[in-house]
Each structure stands twice: as C-alpha cells, then as structure tokens.
Amino acid sequence: MAVVPVELEARETEWEFAPDRSIRGFAFNGEVPGPTIEARVGDTIEVHLTNSLPQATTIHWHGVRVPPEMDGTEAVQRPVDPGETFDYRFVVPDAGTFWYHSHTNETEQLERGLYGALIVRGDNEPRFDGERVLLLDDLKLGADGEVAPFGDEHEHHAGREGDVRLVNGEREPELAPAGGTIERWRIVNAANTRFVRLSLGGRSFSIVGTDGGLLAAPVPATEVLITPGERVDLAVGPFNAGEQLEIEALPYDRGKGESARERFATLRVGLAAASQAQLPDTLRRIEPLVAAAAEPTRTISLKALMHEGPHQRAEPVRVGELQVWELVNETGQDHPFHIHGFFFQVLQESGEAPSFLSWKDTLNVPRKGQARIAWLPDDRPGEWMYHCHILEHHAMGMMAHFAVIP
Ligand code: C2O
Ligand code: CU
Numbered sequence: 001m002a003v004v005p006v007e008l009e010a011r012e013t014e015w016e017f018a019p020d021r022s023i024r025g026f027a028f029n030g031e032v033p034g035p036t037i038e039a040r041v042g043d044t045i046e047v048h049l050t051n052s053l054p055q056a057t058t059i060h061w062h063g064v065r066v067p068p069e070m071d072g073t074e075a076v077q078r079p080v081d082p083g084e085t086f087d088y089r090f091v092v093p094d095a096g097t098f099w100y101h102s103h104t105n106e107t108e109q110l111e112r113g114l115y116g117a118l119i120v121r122g123d124n125e126p127r128f129d130g131e132r133v134l135l136l137d138d139l140k141l142g143a144d145g146e147v148a149p150f151g152d153e154h155e156h157h158a159g160r161e162g163d164v165r166l167v168n169g170e171r172e173p174e175l176a177p178a179g180g181t182i183e184r185w186r187i188v189n190a191a192n193t194r195f196v197r198l199s200l201g202g203r204s205f206s207i208v209g210t211d212g213g214l215l216a217a218p219v220p221a222t223e224v225l226i227t228p229g230e231r232v233d234l235a236v237g238p239f240n241a242g243e244q245l246e247i248e249a250l251p252y253d254r255g256k257g258e259s260a261r262e263r264f265a266t267l268r269v270g271l272a273a274a275s276q277a278q279l280p281d282t283l284r285r286i287e288p289l290v291a292a293a294a295e296p297t298r299t300i301s302l303k304a305l306m307h308e309g310p311h312q313r314a315e316p317v318r319v320g321e322l323q324v325w326e327l328v329n330e331t332g333q334d335h336p337f338h339i340h341g342f343f344f345q346v347l348q349e350s351g352e353a354p355s356f357l358s359w360k361d362t363l364n365v366p367r368k369g370q371a372r373i374a375w376l377p378d379d380r381p382g383e384w385m386y387h388c389h390i391l392e393h394h395a396m397g398m399m400a401h402f403a404v405i406p
Contacts, residue, residue, distance in 0.1 A: 001040075001042040001043055001044065002039075002040070002043045002044075003043070003044045003045075003046055004037065004038075004039045004043050004044065004045045004046065005046050005048075006035070006037055006045060006046065006047045006048070007029070007047075007048050007050075008028045008029060008034065008035075008047055008048070008049050008050070008059070009028065009029055009030075009049075009050040009051075009052055010026060010027070010028055010049065010050070010051050010052060010053050010057050010102070010114060011026070011027065011030065011052035011053060012024060012025070012026060012027075012052075012053065012054070013025050013026070013027040013030045013031075013032075013113075015027060015032050015112075015113055015169065017032075017139065017164065017166060017169060017170060017171050018164075018170070018171040021145070021171070023112075023139070023141070023145070023146055023147050024112070024146065024147065025112045025113040025147075026053055026102075026108075026109055026112035026113055026114050027112075027113045027114065028114060028116055031169070032113035032115075032169035033113070033115055033116040033117060033135045033168055033169055033190070034100070034114070034115065034116030035116055036116060036117045036118070036119060036133055037100070037116065037117070037118045037119070038118075038119045038120075038121070039092050039118075039119070039120050039121070040092075040120065040121050040122075041092060041093065041094065041095050041120055041121070041122050041123070042091065042092070042093070043091070043092055043120075044089065044090070044091050044092075045088070045089070045090060045091075045092060045118075046087065046088070046089045047059070047087065047088040047089070048085060048087055049080060049085060049086045049087070049088065050085045051080045051081065051082055051083065051084055051085070051086075052082070052083075053082060054082055055082065055104075055105060055109075056079035056080060056081050056082065056104055056105075057079065057080055057102050057104045057105075057109060057114070058072040058073070058074075058077060058079055058080060058086075058102065058103045058104045059072045059088060059100050059101070059102065059103065060072035060073065060100065060101060060102075060103035060340070061088070061090065061098065061100050061118065062098060062099050062100065062101060062229060062338075062361070063096065063097075063098040063099070063211055063212065063231070063343075063361045064090065064092060064094075064098050064118065064120075065093050065094060065341055065342065065343075065378070065380070066090040066341065067090060067380060067382070068341065068380055068381070068382025068383055068384060068404075069382065070088050070089065070090045071340055071341060071383075071384070072088070072103045073103055073340065073383070073385055073401075074103075074104070075383040075384075075385060075401050076382065076383050079104045092118075092120045094120060094212060094213055094343075095120050095121055095122030095125070095213050095214070096120055096209060096211070096212055096213035096214075096231070096233075097117065097119060097133070097186040097187075097188065097209065097211075097231040097232075097233055098117070098118040098119070098120065098231070099115060099116065099117050099118055099135070099188045099190065099231070100115065100116055100117075100118050101114060101115035101116075101190065102114040102115070106391045106394065106395065107150055107151070107155075107160065107192060107391045107392055107395050108150050110190065110192060110391060111139065111140070111147060111150070111160065111192055112147060113169065115135065115137075115190045116135075117133045117135060117186070117188055119133065119186065122213070122214075124284065125214075126184075126208065126214075126235075126277075126278065126279050126280060126283060127276060127277055127278045128182055128183055128184040128235070128277045128279075129178070129181035129182055129183060129237075129273070129275050129276060129277045130177065130178075130181060130183040130184070131183060131184045131185075131186065132175070132183060132184075132185050132186070133168075133186045133188075134167050134168060134185055134186065134187045134188070135167070135168055135169075135187075135188045135190045136165075136166070136167060136187065136188065136189050136190060136191060136194075136196050136226070136264060137165075137166040137167075137169070137190045137191045137194075138161060138162045138163070138164060138165050138166060138191050138192075138194045139162045139164040139166060140160055140161065140162030140163070140164075141162060141163070141164060148162070155392050156392055156395075156396050157392075158193075158256055158333075158392075159192060159193025159390040159391070159392045159393065160192045160193050160391070160392055161191075161192075161193050161194050162194075165249075165262055165263065165264050166264075167247075167264055167265045172263055172264060172265055172266065173265050173266075174265065174266045174267075174268050175247070175265055175266070175267050175268070176267075176268050176269070176270045177236070177237060177239065177267070177269060177270065178241075178269070178270050178271060178272065178273035179238070179239060179240055179241030179242070179243075179269050179270060179271060179272035179273065180237075180238045180239075180240075180241070180272040180273060180274070180275055181237055181238055181273055181275050181277065182235055182236065182237040182238055182275060182277035182279065183235075183236050183237055184208070184233060184234070184235060184236075185233065185234045185236050186209075186231065186233050187226060187231060187232050187233070187234065188230075188231050189226040189227060189228050189229065189230050189231075190228075191228050192228065192390070192391040192392065193228060193390045193391065193392060194228070194249075195225065195226075195227050195228070195249075195252050195254050195259070195334070195364075196225070196226045196227075196249045196264070197223055197224075197225045197226075197249055197250040197251070197252040198223060198224050198225075198226055198232075198247070198248075198249060198250075198264075199222065199223045199247075199248050199249070199250050200236065200245060200247055200267065201245030201246050201247070201248075201267070202222060203222070203239075203245065204220055204221065204222050205220075205221060205222075205234045205235060205236045205237075206218035206219060206220050206221070206234065206235040206279065207219040207221050207224055207232055207233070207234055208233045208234065208235050208279070208283060209231075209232065209233030209283075209358075210230075210231065210232055210233075210358040210359065210360055211230060211231050211343065211358075211359060211360045211361045211362055212343040212358065212359025212360060212361060213284075213359060214233070214283040214284050215283055215284075215286070215356060215357075215358050216282065216283060216284060216285065216286045216356070216357060217281060217282055217283060217356075218235060218279055218281075218283065219355070219356050223250060225252065225364065227334070227336035227362070227364040227389070228336050228362075228389040228390055228391070229336055229338050229361075229362035229389035230336065230360075230362045230363075230364070230389075235277075235279050238275060239267070239269040240269060240272075241269055241270065241271050241272045242269060243267075243268075243269040244266065244267065244268050244269070245266070245267040245269075246263050246265075246266055246267075247263070247264050247265040247266065247267055248261055248262060248263050248264060249261070249262045249264060254333060254334040254367070255331075255332045255333035255334055255367040256333065286345075286357050286358065286359070288345065288357060289322065289345050289374045289375070289376060290322060290324065290345075290347070290374045292347045292348060292353050294324045294347060294372075294374065295324065296324045296325060296326035296372060297322070297323055297324045297325070298315070298323065298324070298325050298326070299325070299326040299328060300314075300325055300326070300327050300328065301328050301330065302327060302328060302329040302330065302331060302335050302337070302365060302388070302398075303328075303329070303330040303331050305388070305398050305399070305400065306331060306335075306388070306393065306396075306397075306398045308397065309396075309397035310396075310397035310399070311397075311401075312397070312399065312400040312401070313400060313401050313402065314386075314400040314401070314402040315402065316402055316403040316404065316405045317377050317402065317403075317404055317405070318377065318404070318405055318406075319377050319378070319379050319380075319381055319404060319405070319406055320376070320377065320378075320379075321377065322374065322375075322376055323344075323374065323375050323376070323377065324347070324372065324373070324374045325344075325372070325373050325374075325375075326370060326371075326372050327363075327365045327370060327371045327372070327373065328370045329365040329366065329367060329368065329369055329370060330368065331367060331368075332367050332368070333367050334364050334365065334366050334367050335364070335365050335388040335390065335393065335398070336362050336363065336364045336365075336388060336389040336390065337362065337363050337364075337365050337371075337386065337387075337388060337389075338361060338362040338386060338387055338388070338389045339361060339375070339384070339385075339386040340361075340384050340385050340386065341380065341384050342361070342375050342376075342377065342378070342384070343359040343360060343361055343375065344359070344360055344361070344363075344373040344374060344375035345357060345358070345359065345360070345373065345374050345375070346358075346360060346363060346371060346372070346373055347372040347373065347374055348370075348371065348372040349366075349369070349370075349371050349372075350366065350369040350370055350371070351370075360373075362389055377404045380404060381403070381404045381405055381406045382403070382404060383401060383402075383403055384401070384402055384403070384404055385399060385400065385401045385402065386399065386400060386402070387399030387400070
C-alpha cells in the first residue's frame with residue numbers, strides 16, 4: 001500500500017474555458033479541473049494544501065470514507081485562511097469515482113473552478129480500451145464576460161445555472177475515441193445546480209458504476225440522469241470510425257420548467273483500433289443491507305430542512321445501528337440529497353424498488369416524491385453532515401450536522 005503525496009495550491013488563475021475566452025477563476029494548481037488524484041484501494045493520500053486565494057477555503061473529499069477530522073467541513077476544521085496550509089491525510093478504502101471540492105463559500109469557489117476528480121482503483125476492475133474522466137459543469141457569465149455576481153434572490157431559491165456548458169473546464173470540447181473500442185467514462189456532475197440527463201447521441205451504453213463504485217452487473221441504458229454531486233461510470237462504445245455524435249443533456253424538469261436540449265461535447269470517432277475490452281456479466285457482489293420493506297428509523301422532511309436555515313442539528317446515530325431514512329420532498333423542486341462520509345443503498349423511490357442495487361452518497365429526491373435509504377454507520381464516530389447538493393440550497397441552510405456516536 002502506497003502513500004500518494006499530492007500538492008494542491010488553491011489560487012486565482014486566468015481560466016481559459018474557450019479559445020480567447022477567459023475569466024478570473026479559482027483553481028487548484030492553476031488548472032480547472034484540478035489535478036486528477038489517482039490511487040489504489042488501501043493507499044494513503046497525503047494532500048498538502050496551500051491557500052493562496054484571497055479568501056479562506058477547505059477541501060471536502062466527496063464520497064471517500066475519510067476519518068471525520070479530514071472531512072473538510074466547518075464542523076471539523078477551522079477554514080484555512082489566505083497564506084495558511086493544511087495537511088489532509090486519509091486511507092482510501094473503496095474503489096470508485098470520487099471528487100474533491102472546496103467546502104467553504106462553495107457557491108463561488110466551485111463556480112470559479114475549485115474541484116477535481118479522485119479515482120480509486122480496485123483489484124478486479126473490468127478491462128477497457130481506454131478511460132476518460134469527465135467533469136461536467138456550467139458557468140454563469142455577466143454581460144461583461146466575467147463570472148456573474150453571486151447570490152441574487154432568484155439563485156437562492158432556484159440555484160445558479162449558466163449558459164456555458166463545460167467538460168473538464170472547457171466549453172463543449174471534442175472527444176475523439178478510436179473506432180471499434182470500448183471506453184470507461186467516469187462522469188462527475190460538478191455544477192452548482194445544473195442537472196444533466198445525459199445522452200450520447202441516443203446510442204446505448206452500459207452503466208457500470210455509481211457513487212460508491214461498480215454495480216453488480218452492467219445496466220444497459222440510452223440516458224442517465226446525473227444530478228449535482230453524483231457520479232456514474234459508463235461503458236461507452238464501440239462506435240464506427242468517422243462517426244460524429246453529440247453528447248447532450250436531454251430536457252428535464254427539476255421543478256423550474258423543462259430545460260432545453262443542450263450540448264456538452266461532440267464525439268468525433270477516430271480511426272479504428274483493436275479492442276481488448278471485456279465487460280463481464282458480473283462486476284462484483286453487492287449484498288442488500290436490509291429488506292426493501294424495512295420500516296424507517298427516521299423521516300427527514302426536505303421542506304423543513306430547506307426552511308429552517310443554517311446550523312441545524314439532527315439526532316445522533318450510533319455506530320453499528322442500521323439507519324433507514326425516509327426522505328420526503330414536499331417542495332416543488334428536486335433536491336439531490338448528499339450524506340458525507342457514508343454510502344447508502346436505495347430501498348424505495350416514491351414507493352417503487354429501484355431497478356438495480358448500488359452504493360450511493362448522493363441521491364436525487366424528485367419534487368413531491370420520496371426516497372427510502374439504508375446505511376450503516378461504521379466505526380468512525382465524529383461530526384458529519386448531510387445537505388442538498390444544489391450549492392445555493394446548501395448555502396441557504398438546506399443542511400444538518402449530526403454526530404455518529406460510539
Ligand atoms: Cu460534495 Cu458537502 O459536498
Ligand atoms: Cu435543494
């Protein structure tokens with residue numbers, strides 16, 4: 001088991017998101033997204049953060065089962081002031097597609113680019129011809145071409161969405177896989193608010209992983225909804241050499257009217273290459289935590305969460321005591337519910353069993369809908385939190401801290 005040392009400097013940067021178009025960004029090591037951190041299960045990641053920004057910051061390791069004091073929230077650490085440094089150190093126990101992002105003044109710091117991917121590989125990964133890590137995002141610009149000001153009333157309620165659509169910090173780029181090959185795409189929705197109902201030119205692909213790693217078996221699909229904070233891993237291809245497809249978000253109504261069909265990138269398939277990819281029928285075993293009919297141990301009203309404002313505290317949970325939470329969304333908007341530090345399984349979505357079992361840390365609870373989730377607090381007592389991953393909702397107070405107690 002290796003130690004993976006990482007130097008991250010958060011600083012202001014000219015972020016060129018399109019040819020001859022740049023804005024004043026905030027970035028790790030001057031790049032948006034920040035460097036992709038790669039490790040193997042069991043490795044120790046050691047991040048030396050230097051804050052050269054004009055404002056305080058912290059880093060949250062979204063999806064990683066870190067010790068509580070490494071979680072990057074205001075509950076467990078003092079924000080790292082300009083000119084200060086902080087060392088994050090943790091073991092990565094699970095394989096999957098994770099990401100890291102600022103957890104201080106997030107609405108501005110993520111919009112300006114303070115995020116990156118964290119990839120953890122396991123021993124029995126399926127074999128692909130190639131791999132891409134794709135962080136989806138958007139940017140809201142003002143008339144002057146700079147990042148639009150933050151925090152108007154509309155944004156508090158509806159979230160912040162911009163017209164510039166980005167993949168890996170670039171506006172609508174071109175991707176060029178080789179013809180005849182199958183790639184693994186690790187996709188992260190890093191946008192403040194934008195939902196992405198992803199389509200690859202209407203072609204079919206397989207979902208092979210979610211927030212908490214591989215599924216039990218590949219799931220064929222022609223679209224997948226990825227809400228802020230969520231990840232999916234897809235098996236994509238093969239395509240024919242010379243084909244061209246649009247990678248788009250299909251219309252979706254998250255409670256703000258149906259969005260338009262929007263392009264994120266173009267796929268231009270290159271010359272054919274030999275394929276070595278092998279997607280097995282079984283990817284791994286996932287044991288159900290509990291029967292789908294399990295009665296909730298707790299009900300969380302997202303409406304109350306939304307309206308009670310910041311610094312809410314929820315009841316503690318005890319190490320080893322199974323949690324079955326009913327998330328009830330009485331509001332007129334969808335909310336992606338994220339819990340720090342733990343994975344859950346979805347038992348029911350608005351009364352229906354989900355079509356496949358997976359490990360999640362972020363789940364969209366549709367407007368006027370509900371979801372029942374189960375999770376087990378493993379032996380990491382401390383301060384944790386959950387919140388809506390629409391960052392403007394989180395900032396407004398749609399969150400709660402809670403303790404895991406021994
Ligand atoms: Cu990615 Cu507190 O969240
Ligand atoms: Cu929300």
